[in-house]
Amino acid sequence: MALIKSISGIRGTIGGKPGEGFSPLDIVKFTSAFATWIANNSTNKRIKIVIGRDARISGEMVNNLVIGTLQGMGVDIVDIGLSTTPTVEIAVPEEKADGGIILTASHNPKQWNALKLLNEKGEFISEKDGAEVLQIADNEAYLYADVNSLGKVTKNDTYFKVHIDKILGLPYVDVAAIKAAKFKVVIDCVNSTGGIVLPQLLKALGVDNVVKLYCDPTGEFPHNPEPLAENLRDISKLVKKEKAHLGIVVDPDVDRLALVCEDGEMFGEEYTLVACADYVLKNSGDKGFNTVSNLSSTRALRDITEKRGGSYSASAVGEVNVVKLMKEANAVIGGEGNGGVILPELHYGRDALVGIALFLSHLAKYGKTTSMLRSSYPDYNISKNKIELTPEINIDSILEGIKEKYKKQPVNTVDGIKIEFEKDWVHLRKSNTEPIIRIYSESELKATADNLAKKIMMDIREFIKQQQIAV
16 A cells, blocks of 8 residues: 655555555545645635546545535535546636646556645645645644535536637647648547547547547556556557557546657657647747756757757756746746646646647648658657665765766756766656665667666665765
């Protein structure tokens, strides 16, 4: 069993003892704490919170507990039902609500669920705000309403249409071009809510030939739901079999987008944002050319940004950090290398639906194959590794040693340590929950990226030996 309490929400595996898994008591506890935090920071006499969920098996149970708890706190609820993370993010300001809760564990397997917490803007709450919520929960500093002040529930199932209409209204989205391209696409929605909304979006965009794979929202994920190449063999085969122009894959809450080329090869999760950003930068006009991604994302975004005369900035890992820096940098587009596209003109949140609309517009105007579009971008390869350590090892001391050893190179310490070697880089981050150092490296050649990671891992092991000798 697992229960992970972080700044952006609470996630865990269903079942087990309270405090050890994502149990009903834990769901009530943290929902109560969030409602209390909202009330403490709002001037409204009556609090309103929007909730929506993905299709995972535990969703109905968690939904009922959250609604009942919020009612008990005297909070009014707008329940938008089966939804997506970006759709809930859009619904919060549309409803003029005080906050939102998304019931999803994103790309985690079916035994997981979570409470993702949004502020009144429909954005993930900050690190400071998250810490306050956790403190309220630890202190059980919440008070339930009397019988005359219980919250009321309103159901609203129109927000997929609202979301799609907003996407269609964006200046970048060219429905006529998409329709004229007569695309045939295969979609894999991992049996979650993408199976409901993707067909609606594609129809609205003028894509009439859609082959559905795993689009029944049962929550029975047919493969690991994280949209990585090793989990997407079925759609890869189907794209080739159907002679489709491309494949489209989303995770259970539809905030990550992966693409499959017409030859069955992966477009690359890192390059979802690169392609969408390239298209937006070509058409941004006087809105500017600045972009943001996190420190572990591909250099290709920096390359295409600087080619347009824009400025690229890198944030600490985490959507809330990307959004914060996007606002500071006045970025026209940003996101993360896991297939997360953030377009501020729509909202400040990763959104696979807007990513689909941008990519199809881009591909339609490009006029060539998906694989040819992919080959038009700088080609980098990321190697992802980790070292598991014993609890007694001083990880901070090891990272400081690495920083000192490579002090002649450009070093970024915003989030762990990122060291640049001309166009190559390596990023080291320690886990907040376990004794692990994650090592991401990138180079134009996969072998070079792997070797760079191996070199840093050898350095880490040498520093570990020095620590052990010192003891």
